[in-house]
Amino acid sequence: MTLPKGMLQAMYHQTGVSQYDGNPLIEALPPILDRTQLKDGLSGKVTLRPNDIYLGAQTRIHVISQLLDSFFQPLSRHIELESKLSVLLRQGYVGRNLANGDLNTHIQNGYERVMQGDLGVFRFEHVESTAKSMAFIGCSGSGKTSSLNRILATYPQLLYHEKYNFTQIVFLKIDCPHDGSLKSLCHNFFREIDAILGTNYVRRYVEKRHGVETLIAMMAHTANTHAIGLLVIDEIQHLSVKRSGGSERMLNFFVTLVNEISVPVVMVGTPKAKPVFELDLRSARRGAGFGSILWEPLSRPSPEQEVSRSEWGAFTNQLWKYQWLTKAAPVISDELRETWYDLSQGIMDVVIKLFVLSQIRAVVTRIERITPELMKRVYEDELKPIHPMIDALRSGDITKIARYSDLTIPDVDRKILELSNLLQSHQENIDVVAKYRGNEQAIRLHNMLVDTGYNSDLLEPLINKAFADHPQMLIRDLMPLILTWYQNAGTEKPKPTTPKAQSIKKTEWHTLDSDDLRFLHSQAANDVDIHKSLQQAGLLFDSEQWINSFR
Numbered sequence: 001m002t003l004p005k006g007m008l009q010a011m012y013h014q015t016g017v018s019q020y021d022g023n024p025l026i027e028a029l030p031p032i033l034d035r036t037q038l039k040d041g042l043s044g045k046v047t048l049r050p051n052d053i054y055l056g057a058q059t060r061i062h063v064i065s066q067l068l069d070s071f072f073q074p075l076s077r078h079i080e081l082e083s084k085l086s087v088l089l090r091q092g093y094v095g096r097n098l099a100n101g102d103l104n105t106h107i108q109n110g111y112e113r114v115m116q117g118d119l120g121v122f123r124f125e126h127v128e129s130t131a132k133s134m135a136f137i138g139c140s141g142s143g144k145t146s147s148l149n150r151i152l153a154t155y156p157q158l159l160y161h162e163k164y165n166f167t168q169i170v171f172l173k174i175d176c177p178h179d180g181s182l183k184s185l186c187h188n189f190f191r192e193i194d195a196i197l198g199t200n201y202v203r204r205y206v207e208k209r210h211g212v213e214t215l216i217a218m219m220a221h222t223a224n225t226h227a228i229g230l231l232v233i234d235e236i237q238h239l240s241v242k243r244s245g246g247s248e249r250m251l252n253f254f255v256t257l258v259n260e261i262s263v264p265v266v267m268v269g270t271p272k273a274k275p276v277f278e279l280d281l282r283s284a285r286r287g288a289g290f291g292s293i294l295w296e297p298l299s300r301p302s303p304e305q306e307v308s309r310s311e312w313g314a315f316t317n318q319l320w321k322y323q324w325l326t327k328a329a330p331v332i333s334d335e336l337r338e339t340w341y342d343l344s345q346g347i348m349d350v351v352i353k354l355f356v357l358s359q360i361r362a363v364v365t366r367i368e369r370i371t372p373e374l375m376k377r378v379y380e381d382e383l384k385p386i387h388p389m390i391d392a393l394r395s396g397d398i399t400k401i402a403r404y405s406d407l408t409i410p411d412v413d414r415k416i417l418e419l420s421n422l423l424q425s426h427q428e429n430i431d432v433v434a435k436y437r438g439n440e441q442a443i444r445l446h447n448m449l450v451d452t453g454y455n456s457d458l459l460e461p462l463i464n465k466a467f468a469d470h471p472q473m474l475i476r477d478l479m480p481l482i483l484t485w486y487q488n489a490g491t492e493k494p495k496p497t498t499p500k501a502q503s504i505k506k507t508e509w510h511t512l513d514s515d516d517l518r519f520l521h522s523q524a525a526n527d528v529d530i531h532k533s534l535q536q537a538g539l540l541f542d543s544e545q546w547i548n549s550f551r
Helices: 035-042 048-056 057-065 074-094 100-115 144-152 184-198 201-206 214-223 245-260 271-282 311-320 332-345 348-363 372-380 386-396 398-403 410-436 441-450 459-469 477-488 507-509 517-522 527-536 543-547
Strands: 007-009 134-139 158-161 168-169 172-174 230-234 265-269 289-295
Touching: 007 517, 048 057, 048 214, 057 348, 074 134, 074 144, 074 230, 074 289, 134 144, 134 245, 144 172, 144 230, 144 386, 168 184, 172 184, 184 201, 184 214, 201 214, 214 245, 245 265, 265 271, 311 332, 332 348, 332 372, 348 372, 372 386, 386 398, 398 527, 441 459, 441 477, 459 477, 507 517, 517 527
Parallel strands: 007 158, 134 265, 134 289, 172 230, 230 265
Antiparallel strands: 158 168
């Protein structure tokens, strides 16, 4: 039998948990992963080839940009999240066994509710729901959605059980509607089912004027008909208390989803969804909660803590490896890491985007390394929209932080495109500067000849020869000489000459090696900073220490 795209044939294996044995819906799931296997499965796949640092600038921008989507470093918080989702998913199937008839009972009772329009009725003896709910809270940019997507990707979404002629939906992820109503949320449920199965639930249920209670009954029947293992509702903060009939009604909606649909529900959102989450966490009498996970930004390591053993250190050390810059430092300096944290406040999305934009800026400006000053300029120029959020986090004021909890990260793709276009528009100028080793007169002469239509590979050796043979001549005198050589190039090619060594202009000092005194000077704002940089580089003699050594 040929299965539809995205659907896999169910294959069964022992789970090692007696409660799960004999349940095809659980035995067909991938084995429970240990910590090492989970880290390998979640890690991002970024190709890092040493020779890529010598690619053209435009190409490197594309290579660097892959970090935005492909880089993922599993941390302890990801292990905790996967563990909870794994338990939620499997425990939710305990009360819906495809082999012993429990699932059929749920399906039949769901059908009765749809037919009678009453969520409380059941035809057969009511089977107790083993489903639980969980709240997953974190500020914008903390990696909630991307982490969930990676964890869910370790499971097949659709499984076909040939023995039972049954299609299982392992997980279903839907977004809260922007209009904030519970009815629209129900509609999104059916739209997503249709999208993955090719069914017509939208036409059967959504296009008719059903109330929320009736829609929940239909959701329960549909969820059990396809044995949905986990329902993830993202962006829960979009729900409107006013449009949904109040906080209590919203809570009742989610508790009904869990108890009547018998499907574990994970509610994902920012602290703005506080009214729903607080009610759910306080209502122990509901018996539906599986706790909550609160994701805060990565914390700054304490002075006595070894940085490499902290989550911040592990995350930045791993990310630092992915550089395509010719003068990149092998390790992160303490000053740079401190600057990086200060500008991102540990929000992982900002950390990555700041790193990517800094690399691209380093390519465009030809500095070819990331420095604290460069990162500060990128933050000021490219990330203005998040300054209020970062300032609030930096202040530690809870009321300010709550005010900006939903602030979105700016469109980095657009920023990358702008930098790419800037590089494209100046690429010829950059190449010309390299050809003539910063000789401004030679560059000017080159541009004048190109503007008059003499654009050829012959220009570089001809101009270099002219300046080498006649260093005292003015441009106006050199131009006719070069044009004569240019016109006679077909019969007599000028002998290549070694161009005269040129001094590096002060405006180009930022392109020199990191240990060059001129580079250190280019990174300092004033004499005090220069002195500090030289001290950090170990280039100043400590006379006071030397004198004290004789006492």
